[in-house]
Amino acid sequence: MSKEIKVGVIGCGAIGRQHIARLMNTIPETRVVAVADYYQPSAQAVAEQYGITCCATGEELIARPEVEAVLVTSADPSHAGYVLECIKAGKFVFCEKPLAQTAQECEEIIRAEVAGGRRLVQVGFMRRYDRGYAAMKQAIESGEIGAPLMIHSCHRNMSQAPGFATDYAVTRVAIHEIDISRWLLDDEYATAQVLAVRQSKNTQGDWLNPQIMMLTTRSGQRIDVEVQTDGAYAYDIQCQVVGEDGTVSLPDPSAVVKRAGAACSFPIMTDWSQRFIEAYDIEFDAWAKALLNGAPDGPSAWDGYVACVTGDALILSRQTGKPEAIELMEKPSIY
């Protein structure tokens, strides 16, 4: 592969354009050479802005010989199809979460990737690249808090885009805790449960908010996640891992401390994109460097699959009102 990875981007929405700018201006090892979007005009606009190729379809973009790697930031339902297409074409693909809509689709992707014998897929779980979570992982692995027993976490949002629904509390919100918790604990999940709780008057629509989600791992660790999909006082992400000998907590992002009006205070961010902007830069930089070394080493199709199965179990539990078992396929050796 050339020293400069030529990337094709499918999906030119807000996050897509943000990633294109990142790949163009922030990540030295990457250059975007082609774009596509279900809604042609937005692809054309981006193509003109950067003077790059505009493809009629994602399939066409994937097929173009100069495209060495593909970034999928299109609408969720289209992710799995494009990822499979990339695998068929033997091209690297970075897919924003979720990897797919169903566990079946994820398994299909895994089978296809395994058939190829090597990793091509990376899923966009950017929190693993946040300095705070990375430092927590390091502290846990150092053994200084002993064996991890529990995680207490919360994910609080101020608002959601129109068309939000109850299930999205899992598939678009808690999915981050689903991934980061098993990554921090280095174990797989055994059960998932959603617990009912008093609802907030600040909810914008007719979905359930807040929800409390509980996960257990095969070693018996228990994770609780308070999910406020909207109406919260800020975009606030909290996580504490409780070990036998101590705890480590995700730090608040560094913020200027003010003393005024008989109070001491610091601001909390209001938007996920501010909160994790540095993590995105680190994520894509690591992805590019890994590709130059031959293969992605970040979150894999397996991680996308586990997130999907776990999400299904949480949604089912919300309906059955009891904990649901999480059954995973045999883990292929390439992961």
Place this chain on the structure above:
Amino acid sequence: MSKEIKVGVIGCGAIGRQHIARLMNTIPETRVVAVADYYQPSAQAVAEQYGITCCATGEELIARPEVEAVLVTSADPSHAGYVLECIKAGKFVFCEKPLAQTAQECEEIIRAEVAGGRRLVQVGFMRRYDRGYAAMKQAIESGEIGAPLMIHSCHRNMSQAPGFATDYAVTRVAIHEIDISRWLLDDEYATAQVLAVRQSKNTQGDWLNPQIMMLTTRSGQRIDVEVQTDGAYAYDIQCQVVGEDGTVSLPDPSAVVKRAGAACSFPIMTDWSQRFIEAYDIEFDAWAKALLNGAPDGPSAWDGYVACVTGDALILSRQTGKPEAIELMEKPSIY
């Protein structure tokens, strides 16, 4: 009643002697005039130290005419009997938690107190007098965090006395969260559940540790309590009330901040008696002042009863593995 309340103390163990010193030297409105203990010698020692009466039995102490109010700090199983005796004698009684061993005993106490037509009993839930919890209560009632939806709390201990058992995680440890949570939320419980979690190698004995306890209120609020009965890094009490518009958290006790050895740190207390010593002073001072005004206004027999019923439900849930309903008798008007 005389300006100085003459108190008889039943139970001269460690906590009993501590309270006697408090009533003698710290609380101006009280004077201890008589003591009793199942183990005579310890009562005699205290009686000689202060030059006060030593009674052969608690019943004798309660019967003595000069005793205006009784403090019960004897072994848990004896609490209910002494409290009933005091009610029969029409005397004020301050009973360390638990009020009784069973809900039935609590109901008997309530019926006896109601029959008398006025409050005589106060139960020793001292956390309500901790400045931190009091400030949280005030913040909640001010409305600044909106309607409370959840409480996340933890109760971590470094060790337990010999003879500890799994049930005590409820009746001697979580009982404090049982009382303080409903006091903060000003609601009654609907269900209780104990959730299994990976066990700690630091546990001193063959009991379950940690345990996670979940409570819901009639308005749907959900309380989670992480209980580490022993083996924890410190005596650490954490509590966050999550409202629709914000959260309030119990502050760490004020402690000197040190910067040394490439770290910034402050000490955490190791012992519950240090942590709540000021609360005990405030509690007994408030109790004495209330008695001088005619009746106790602190935690009542009703609160002791609810704690007992809730504890029973938690213990049952640990066996059944599912949430158990909390059914309470009709609340008498005197409470």
Place this chain on the structure above:
Amino acid sequence: MSKEIKVGVIGCGAIGRQHIARLMNTIPETRVVAVADYYQPSAQAVAEQYGITCCATGEELIARPEVEAVLVTSADPSHAGYVLECIKAGKFVFCEKPLAQTAQECEEIIRAEVAGGRRLVQVGFMRRYDRGYAAMKQAIESGEIGAPLMIHSCHRNMSQAPGFATDYAVTRVAIHEIDISRWLLDDEYATAQVLAVRQSKNTQGDWLNPQIMMLTTRSGQRIDVEVQTDGAYAYDIQCQVVGEDGTVSLPDPSAVVKRAGAACSFPIMTDWSQRFIEAYDIEFDAWAKALLNGAPDGPSAWDGYVACVTGDALILSRQTGKPEAIELMEKPSIY
């Protein structure tokens, strides 16, 4: 002396009445038996409220045989005279700071007390009884931050009573840092200096505000004190001792932490009396216990003298614009 110390109080202003209530209701070892005030009616009001003796003058109060100890909370200029009178009468006296208006008066008090051969006088530097400062002292003496090199401190006030003047920034405000700093460092001062700084538009009157005060000790330690006499955002007291191996800082008083409105905050107190109310209780309790043991062991006439000499040097430095030497008399052995 009787187990219950009979105290006479000279000065029935706001702070005087507060202390009287404290000695009556909070400190078990003390009882106020007589009061006096330059303005008779306020003494009469207090005397009636408690049903105690009202004396025509402080001298008469000091002379009364039943008065075992005297508390002086009258106007500053009258302090020295009453203290001398108490020493003549061989009675214990607790004098609110300042001990006197001039170093000469202080020396006279010291000579009189030394002539009597034992300590009778305690000066009301209550900060030494604040848990935070006490913990800092302990940390320093433990050696964990090495030899102390510097103190950075600030004393910020929201307002001052009418009649305030520039010199009071030293005699009524910084006097607390003058005492606490040498107590923390366990050394005497060598020089004092006031440094000019940009003035605040929030100042209520025509005095200098803020002022920066610098002190050096005989071992070369340097203390800087930022003094905002009024117009500050809160009543905020900060102190950091910098040692060779680390620093210790005075903690903020424990306060509930709130997350709301995209900020995390805790309240800061607005009034010195809230901030140090617990220190006052501890201070008078320790004073009473010490008297029952035969003599006061808190801040002495010597400490009052050093504060006075240091204050004079600071005020002189403000006029000369340069550091002024601090010359102390030989320290008598009783201190």
Place this chain on the structure above:
Amino acid sequence: MSKEIKVGVIGCGAIGRQHIARLMNTIPETRVVAVADYYQPSAQAVAEQYGITCCATGEELIARPEVEAVLVTSADPSHAGYVLECIKAGKFVFCEKPLAQTAQECEEIIRAEVAGGRRLVQVGFMRRYDRGYAAMKQAIESGEIGAPLMIHSCHRNMSQAPGFATDYAVTRVAIHEIDISRWLLDDEYATAQVLAVRQSKNTQGDWLNPQIMMLTTRSGQRIDVEVQTDGAYAYDIQCQVVGEDGTVSLPDPSAVVKRAGAACSFPIMTDWSQRFIEAYDIEFDAWAKALLNGAPDGPSAWDGYVACVTGDALILSRQTGKPEAIELMEKPSIY
């Protein structure tokens, strides 16, 4: 200028090589095309590593037509000469601090740059690009703390390279506070003073440590800087701006909070390069973007000059023991 700025780097020491990697791999708008070093072999090593030109001298590098901008990271005494050479050649130059060894050299550079009629020079005061300082600047300019009156700051180091000397406490350490304080306050200095303080046994060599430096601005603001050149517990940078209505403080870098061993703690960095690594990236990225827009907009030769004059005044004050006036030339309009 080409979209990709071709940079020549003079000085291939540790920091030089770090910057070269940064310009090559992190900053998309720059490419290093040539290097030089007083010690040929280190330049050769870097040149081979990147396959770029190795020049015999800095002058030769500056003269090469393909070199569009020069980065000077050579030994301090050589800075001024190379900067003047670049100005003569009409090339942009980024010079690590200090800009020069003497105020005279700085004035010469300013005159040369002014003669050219536009800015070519940027000085490497990277703290202006630290997110914390940037947020403080923003908070001050928002007016939320009122007019700034004071800055309390400290600069604590764990160690210094061999050959360190007392003056370096100003020219290599406090120089950062000299620049950042006037940038935060947006005012020029009036006086400078060094105050003696008790010395630390942890000092590695025979220089003065710690030192306290005081600066005043034309509007009367006062800045105190505690400088520990070495022997401190960590690399700790603290800064609080005190305004009429409140204060803002530089936050500690975000760090995982641990509770273990009866303490709550977070780590403090030990090395300036960790602490400000992100600021370096932002600094060079901003420099490159500004050059592509036609001219540098970061710290100027004027800022380098003021730092030099202020440093001279501090060093003089250390010898005279009194405040020294800071006299600046007329500020040219291009700055």
